[in-house]
Amino acid sequence: MVKPIKESEMPVPSETMAEVKHQFADFCISLGKTGTFNGYIRASKLPSGSHNQESGNEKTERFLLEIPYVNDVLLWYILFDSQEPESPPQFIFCRATDTKYERSDGGFLKTMVDSEALENLLPSLANWDSTNQEALANVVEELLIAFRKYQLNALREMTDQTVAFKVINLLESQTVAESDIELIIRAGNEVNLLVRLAVDMSKVPELLLPPLDRRQREILASVLFTLVGDRQTSKLVLSPRMQLILGQEKDVKFPNIQADRKQTLPEYVDLVRKQLDQRIAMVVGGVNHRKNFLTSLVGLMGRALVETDTKNFTKSTFLLEWNNFSFLVHCCVPLTFPFEKPIYIFQSIYHTCKQRPFASKCSDYPYSPNWQHFEMADRAKTFILEYVKTFQAESIRAK
Amino acid sequence: MDERKSETSDQQSVVNDSDDTSMSESNNYGNPENEEEELDKKSNTQENFNILLPRMNVQEKIIICLDLCADLHGSDPFRFGDGTKLSTLNMLKRIVQMFLFCKMTIDTKHEYALMALHRNGASWITHFTDTPSDITNTMATLKSMPQPPECDMSCVFDKIAEIIALPHVSDVSVELPSHIYRVIMLYARTNCRPILGTNCGSAKALTLSPYFFFDLIYVHEPLNDVNKDTCQSIFNDLCTELCLPTSYVFNVGRNPTKLHDCMAKLLAHPLQRPLQEDADYKLLPEEHSN
Numbered sequence: 200m201v202k203p204i205k206e207s208e209m210p211v212p213s214e215t216m217a218e219v220k221h222q223f224a225d226f227c228i229s230l231g232k233t234g235t236f237n238g239y240i241r242a243s244k245l246p247s248g249s250h251n252q253e254s255g256n257e258k259t260e261r262f263l264l265e266i267p268y269v270n271d272v273l274l275w276y277i278l279f280d281s282q283e284p285e286s287p288p289q290f291i292f293c294r295a296t297d298t299k300y301e302r303s304d305g306g307f308l309k310t311m312v313d314s315e316a317l318e319n320l321l322p323s324l325a326n327w328d329s330t331n332q333e334a335l336a337n338v339v340e341e342l343l344i345a346f347r348k349y350q351l352n353a354l355r356e357m358t359d360q361t362v363a364f365k366v367i368n369l370l371e372s373q374t375v376a377e378s379d380i381e382l383i384i385r386a387g388n389e390v391n392l393l394v395r396l397a398v399d400m401s402k403v404p405e406l407l408l409p410p411l412d413r414r415q416r417e418i419l420a421s422v423l424f425t426l427v428g429d430r431q432t433s434k435l436v437l438s439p440r441m442q443l444i445l446g447q448e449k450d451v452k453f454p455n456i457q458a459d460r461k462q463t464l465p466e467y468v469d470l471v472r473k474q475l476d477q478r479i480a481m482v483v484g485g486v487n488h489r490k491n492f493l494t495s496l497v498g499l500m501g502r503a504l505v506e507t508d509t510k511n512f513t514k515s516t517f518l519l520e521w522n523n524f525s526f527l528v529h530c531c532v533p534l535t536f537p538f539e540k541p542i543y544i545f546q547s548i549y550h551t552c553k554q555r556p557f558a559s560k561c562s563d564y565p566y567s568p569n570w571q572h573f574e575m576a577d578r579a580k581t582f583i584l585e586y587v588k589t590f591q592a593e594s595i596r597a598k
Numbered sequence: 599m600d601e602r603k604s605e606t607s608d609q610q611s612v613v614n615d616s617d618d619t620s621m622s623e624s625n626n627y628g629n630p631e632n633e634e635e636e637l638d639k640k641s642n643t644q645e646n647f648n649i650l651l652p653r654m655n656v657q658e659k660i661i662i663c664l665d666l667c668a669d670l671h672g673s674d675p676f677r678f679g680d681g682t683k684l685s686t687l688n689m690l691k692r693i694v695q696m697f698l699f700c701k702m703t704i705d706t707k708h709e710y711a712l713m714a715l716h717r718n719g720a721s722w723i724t725h726f727t728d729t730p731s732d733i734t735n736t737m738a739t740l741k742s743m744p745q746p747p748e749c750d751m752s753c754v755f756d757k758i759a760e761i762i763a764l765p766h767v768s769d770v771s772v773e774l775p776s777h778i779y780r781v782i783m784l785y786a787r788t789n790c791r792p793i794l795g796t797n798c799g800s801a802k803a804l805t806l807s808p809y810f811f812f813d814l815i816y817v818h819e820p821l822n823d824v825n826k827d828t829c830q831s832i833f834n835d836l837c838t839e840l841c842l843p844t845s846y847v848f849n850v851g852r853n854p855t856k857l858h859d860c861m862a863k864l865l866a867h868p869l870q871r872p873l874q875e876d877a878d879y880k881l882l883p884e885e886h887s888n
Binding site for chain 2: 501502503504505506507508509510514516518519520521523525527529544546548549551555556558580583584587
């Protein structure tokens with residue numbers, strides 16, 4: 200809770216201070232213009248300190264910014280002296296992975312002690328204007344840019360230059376721009392490098408992509424490299440919306456970078472980009488394939504239709520009757536259709552197994568991705584007819 | 599149905615399994631509909647909204663209305679091939695459970711709520727949830743009640759209207775609602791007249807919306823000379839007063855298989871299912887089955 204400030208103590212109208220703070224929500228969205236960090240920046244107001252040892256002041260307004268950065272979270276504390284509302288805020292830089300005794304980014308502060316450096320790197324802080332509503336947003340933006348540069352410089356100053364060489368090579372190869380990368384140096388000279396990949400989503404139908412939360416920053420796809428000396432490993436990082444389209448990260452099955460030096464960073468990044476483009480093209484084409492197939496199926500058995508997915512065209516369910524035995528059939532069409540065949544799940548409406556309706560998955564039937572949709576639908580019906588007797592027997596035996 | 603003996607050795611081998619085998623047994627005996635007489639259904643000639651709505655599977659909010667004053671055990675229970683008996687209420691609970699879990703398999707976005715029809719009208723038991731076990735756990739605790747001579751159906755609509763908020767769109771044939779509502783009424787009283795006053799405002803308001811659907815299963819004692827007229831008139835009242843042109847309406851005696859079949863037909867999404875008279879579930883045309 201904000202402690203009310205006595206008017207006699209405040210030469211600046213209190214509204215201005217309040218405005219600076221209340222910009223936070225919009226400010227975090229605008230922050231999204233810089234950096235590659237993926238996800239949601241959280242800004243929270245901490246309880247006003249009465250004795251803050253860091254700043255030595257009696258009353259401070261404190262804010263915390265939690266910024267996801269590479270595979271860590273930056274914790275930046277912003278302190279305002281409520282007795283001197285015109286003066287610029289102070290910052291404390293921490294990381295979520297800092298231990299109680301070790302703070303990783305103390306060095307960052309030192310780079311700005313030099314007033315010339317401050318003027319160059321953080322003009323909005325050097326010329327702090329407490330009446331400017333966007334002052335704080337600008338400062339944080341400049342800080343982030345400076346922070347990334349700081350990490351890059353730290354990389355260049357490492358004794359073992361193997362990793363630095365790789366990163367510089369990546370930047371010089373023009374595969375990615377400096378604004379597309381973000382790196383962090385950890386204990387033991389381990390460098391985590393996040394490379395943002397540009398993905399063309401223009402052809403992906405809107406229906407497949409749910410809308411993005413206004414406050415959220417989304418990096419669709421990136422690669423996280425872990426580089427220690429000669430060793431290199433990679434991991435594909437997909438945003439939740441991307442996973443909806445391509446499948447979960449663990450299922451996407453892109454090759455990882457080869458461990459020894461055989462594959463350079465730029466080569467690997469190119470490879471991943473190509474594969475991403477291919478997959479997306481497949482998804483775009485896939486929607487129409489799935490739609491056409493399910494339309495044929497519904498055309499054939501529509502009078503027994505229970506429900507069909509008219510958003511992503513991944514499933515149709517029918518209630519069928521054979522020999523006075525009724526059953527449900529779910530036709531599940533994978534996103535990689537027609538390269539992968541649909542799966543049919545037969546479900547009993549009478550019998551249960553472990554308190555759930557008994558169900559049986561089948562994909563053991565002849566299939567070719569080259570068949571036309573109506574032929575696939577015809578064959579589906581034949582397959583269902585052939586299998587139902589087996590299913591009936593199985594469902595009776597189920598416990 | 600339970601009296602008949604199996605006719606082939608294949609069928610003989612399944613007789614002694616779990617009580618569910620009665621389903622398959624009766625299936626093997628030919629058309630279950632022939633075993634029980636059915637009531638005549640009155641057709642509804644009102645104008646049909648169904649044609650105008652987009653056939654998308656939007657989220658369904660399904661209200662299951664369970665009749666706690668269902669005919670009691672003494673008056674002819676549901677019988678299975680192995681001799682097991684289930685009271686009407688327990689039979690209803692069972693098909694509701696199958697329905698919920700099947701519907702969830704179809705799409706997890708649908709939501710379910712439970713209302714109970716009892717001596718003094720109707721009450722909400724469980725509010726909308728997408729977890730079937732929330733419903734089934736509570737449902738297990740509900741007990742039978744004695745049947746009153748009449749049932750005021752307007753309270754069902756009153757209670758529903760208190761809670762739900764029907765979606766509004768400007769162009770019904772083009773814009774999608776965020777969800778639709780569906781009531782599945784399981785009315786299981788052979789000798790209790792349903793009454794819906796002509797001035798039930800909530801019923802009128804609800805049924806005017808194209809996003810409100812009403813399905814019905816009327817469960818009654820097996821028909822005989824004594825009760826047939828009563829059952830037919832109750833069924834007529836239910837159809838004319840409560841049902842809409844888009845409704846699916848069934849009547850069942852004490853045939854468990856048929857009751858399961860009817861409930862399964864109700865799995866169909868109201869915006870995508872054909873009109874009841876157009877539905878055809880047979881995999882093969884009549885002359886080819888077997």
